[in-house]
Amino acid sequence: MSIGDLLSIITFVSDSLGLSGTLANIVNTVVYAVLIAILIVVFDYLFGWLERKTIAKIQARHGPTYVGTYGILQNLADFVKLLAKEHVVPKNADKYLFLGTIPMMLSISIFLILLLPFAPTLIESNIGLGMLVVFVLLSFMPLVIFVNGFASGNKFAGISAQRSVIMLASYEIPLLLVLAAVGALAGSYNIASIISAQNNYWFAVMMPIGFVIFFIAMLAEVERPPFDMREADNELIAGWLTDVSAPYYTLALFLDYSRMFLGSLLIVILFLGGWNGPLLPPIVWLLLKCFIVAFFIIVIRATTVRMRIDKLLRFGWIWLMPLALLNLIITYLIFIR
Amino acid sequence: MTTINIGPIHPSTHGVLRLVAEIDGDTVVRVEPHIGFLHRGVEKLVETRMYMQSPPYMEKLDYVAPMAYDEVYVAAVEKALGVDVKERAMYVRVVLLELQRIASHLLWLGTMANDLGQLFTVFMWAFRDRDMVLRLLEEAAGARMFYVNMRLGGLIRDLPEGFQEKADEVLDYLDKRVKEYEDYLEKNPIFMQRMRGVGILSREDALNLGVTGPVLRGSGVKYDVRKNSPYYVYDKLYFEPQVRNEGDCFARYKVRMLELRSSIRLARMAMEKMPAGDAVGMQIRLILPEAKNRIVTVNRELPRGECFMYLVADPQKPYRLSIRDPSFINLAAFGELAKGARTADLFAILGSLDMVMGGVDR
Numbered sequence: 130m131s132i133g134d135l136l137s138i139i140t141f142v143s144d145s146l147g148l149s150g151t152l153a154n155i156v157n158t159v160v161y162a163v164l165i166a167i168l169i170v171v172f173d174y175l176f177g178w179l180e181r182k183t184i185a186k187i188q189a190r191h192g193p194t195y196v197g198t199y200g201i202l203q204n205l206a207d208f209v210k211l212l213a214k215e216h217v218v219p220k221n222a223d224k225y226l227f228l229g230t231i232p233m234m235l236s237i238s239i240f241l242i243l244l245l246p247f248a249p250t251l252i253e254s255n256i257g258l259g260m261l262v263v264f265v266l267l268s269f270m271p272l273v274i275f276v277n278g279f280a281s282g283n284k285f286a287g288i289s290a291q292r293s294v295i296m297l298a299s300y301e302i303p304l305l306l307v308l309a310a311v312g313a314l315a316g317s318y319n320i321a322s323i324i325s326a327q328n329n330y331w332f333a334v335m336m337p338i339g340f341v342i343f344f345i346a347m348l349a350e351v352e353r354p355p356f357d358m359r360e361a362d363n364e365l366i367a368g369w370l371t372d373v374s375a376p377y378y379t380l381a382l383f384l385d386y387s388r389m390f391l392g393s394l395l396i397v398i399l400f401l402g403g404w405n406g407p408l409l410p411p412i413v414w415l416l417l418k419c420f421i422v423a424f425f426i427i428v429i430r431a432t433t434v435r436m437r438i439d440k441l442l443r444f445g446w447i448w449l450m451p452l453a454l455l456n457l458i459i460t461y462l463i464f465i466r
Numbered sequence: 467m468t469t470i471n472i473g474p475i476h477p478s479t480h481g482v483l484r485l486v487a488e489i490d491g492d493t494v495v496r497v498e499p500h501i502g503f504l505h506r507g508v509e510k511l512v513e514t515r516m517y518m519q520s521p522p523y524m525e526k527l528d529y530v531a532p533m534a535y536d537e538v539y540v541a542a543v544e545k546a547l548g549v550d551v552k553e554r555a556m557y558v559r560v561v562l563l564e565l566q567r568i569a570s571h572l573l574w575l576g577t578m579a580n581d582l583g584q585l586f587t588v589f590m591w592a593f594r595d596r597d598m599v600l601r602l603l604e605e606a607a608g609a610r611m612f613y614v615n616m617r618l619g620g621l622i623r624d625l626p627e628g629f630q631e632k633a634d635e636v637l638d639y640l641d642k643r644v645k646e647y648e649d650y651l652e653k654n655p656i657f658m659q660r661m662r663g664v665g666i667l668s669r670e671d672a673l674n675l676g677v678t679g680p681v682l683r684g685s686g687v688k689y690d691v692r693k694n695s696p697y698y699v700y701d702k703l704y705f706e707p708q709v710r711n712e713g714d715c716f717a718r719y720k721v722r723m724l725e726l727r728s729s730i731r732l733a734r735m736a737m738e739k740m741p742a743g744d745a746v747g748m749q750i751r752l753i754l755p756e757a758k759n760r761i762v763t764v765n766r767e768l769p770r771g772e773c774f775m776y777l778v779a780d781p782q783k784p785y786r787l788s789i790r791d792p793s794f795i796n797l798a799a800f801g802e803l804a805k806g807a808r809t810a811d812l813f814a815i816l817g818s819l820d821m822v823m824g825g826v827d828r
Contacts, residue, residue, distance in 0.1 A: 187587055188586060188590035188591070189591060189594055291492075354583065355583070361583065361810070363583060364478070364583070364810050364812075366476065431585055431587050433654065434579070434583055434584050434651075434656045435583025435810070436659070436660075437660060437808060437810045437811070438808075438810065
């Protein structure tokens with residue numbers, strides 16, 4: 130299926146209804162959103178399976194084998210099981226905040242994926258400052274987790290909420306500094322232009338320090354080990370998810386993988402040349418790179434030890450921040466001046 | 467200041483330990499272990515049984531290294547009854563006990579890494595390696611977990627044919643694996659950050675709190691029952707107690723890693739020097755030779771520290787048995803160690819103490 134086919138699917142509904150102008154645009158957006166949502170669901174599912182299988186291989190286990198070929202249906206079975214469980218809201222919880230924030234986070238992350246382009250012609254929103262919009266919304270997520278943690282009324286979730294804010298303070302500034310360097314190098318914050326600026330060289334080659342910092346900060350952003358202090362399953366039981374019962378926990382799992390998808394997409398778009406690549410169509414390249422980045426994130430998860438929250442703050446301010454500044458200066462001196 | 471309740475059902479309390487921690491921000495002000503969820507009254511139970519009916523109860527005290535506990539009790543009974551252990555049986559016991567120590571330390575290694583937030587990777591690897599040792603023990607004793615293979619004066623049976631070759635193979639493999647674990651963990655800067663300088667137990671505190679085993683040796687005290695009051699053939703085998711001076715979690719980790727190596731060497735050495743002969747002990751009978759000594763004490767180096775058994779003997783059954791369990795005493799040091807630590811380090815320290823709740827609650 131080529132990009133042209135995809136585009137014709139998007140405009141199919143509005144064309145067949147004979148719509149035009151603003152109304153057609155709205156219908157097209159909705160159709161696009163549904164398509165992307167399906168893509169996210171498929172990818173989240175595949176990430177979940179990849180994670181289980183990869184970690185199992187690293188740990189000298191088999192992983193799921195029983196449900197479906199190579200255990201491909203295991204996550205579906207788990208999903209159904211979780212949905213069938215009882216839904217409990219703790220007495221101490223602020224019900225609306227507690228239950229409202231998880232769907233909210235999920236919709237933020239899906240919305241962010243919606244803002245990202247998947248192919249040169251498959252761009253929903255071509256905003257001039259698209260990348261800034263993405264990062265502003267992204268830094269909103271830890272605050273929502275903070276609200277959720279305190280709303281649940283559980284002490285472990287409360288500690289997790291505090292950690293969430295500390296984490297935000299430790300990696301957000303280096304992240305934005307690297308983003309500034311990317312913007313300066315591409316000459317634009319438009320996502321499509323950032324990708325097309327990497328036609329010759331990937332930004333990961335042009336500023337390796339920035340890439341490493343961004344990768345580390347992204348691990349923290351999507352709450353992956355070694356920076357999963359918020360969830361810290363053997364300290365805080367499940368962190369801010371401790372009191373979240375089954376149906377909402379399903380959403381939380383979904384959120385987890387959506388954020389991983391988002392994180393790897395951002396890494397690919399900003400540093401690994403986005404959809405640039407020979408032979409294969411752009412969207413395939415983009416998703417393939419995504420899978421490779423996700424694989425590395427999973428391998429890191431399986432092999433490392435969790436960092437301590439105060440050490441992360443120290444690491445962020447003593448190493449990441451000066452290095453991010455250095456990266457910005459070097460980028461300016463070599464490529465821009 | 468928040469008071470949080472950790473356990474008895476919590477992912478990292480290693481069984482049914484309940485901790486009540488007062489936390490100021492991220493710093494632990496005070497932590498109080500609440501124990502007794504696994505109390506079965508074993509010491510009293512033993513009084514109502516004949517001598518050789520009790521080893522199965524003893525094994526459940528430390529379900530990670532059951533054979534070691536079994537051996538302490540049987541040694542106490544042997545001392546009370548005045549039964550001599552056969553020459554070959556001594557060597558066989560040393561081999562099995564060292565293998566048991568290796569199995570126990572491997573389990574500790576896995577759970578320790580798990581407490582630091584490792585996603586079960588080292589845990590799985592360590593369990594796989596532990597299983598090879600368990601298979602050896604199964605061959606020698608006939609069971610995988612609770613062996614009950616100690617008999618008065620010897621064992622239930624001699625080592626099976628070809629045991630030495632198999633054991634040598636496993637020990638060679640483990641030697642390599644221990645190096646791999648060390649490389650894997652110690653070259654990880656985050657691991658070192660989490661272990662170094664965390665939960666420091668000074669030499670004085672260690673002596674005053676009465677901790678034993680790797681916890682004591684991690685604080686720079688060269689005390690090992692196998693060396694200081696040798697039993698069986700430990701005085702004929704060459705080994706040195708492993709000591710580190712830092713007293714932090716890393717020192718305790720390192721001591722256990724070094725002990726894994728020294729246990730591998732000891733098991734090899736004991737197998738080489740093992741004389742031919744008979745290692746089978748007395749059959750289990752309700753009526754045994756009458757006890758000659760009224761009060762006996764036995765101390766042994768278990769994987770977790772020094773176990774001390776005090777037995778007042780009636781002719782055919784114990785009148786009173788009192789056990790000094792190493793995990794229980796080591797856990798008492800936890801409150802001291804955790805003071806001023808970070809919340810996340812609470813579990814690193816708990817993991818480095820390596821206690822088994824079966825022994826703590828008795």
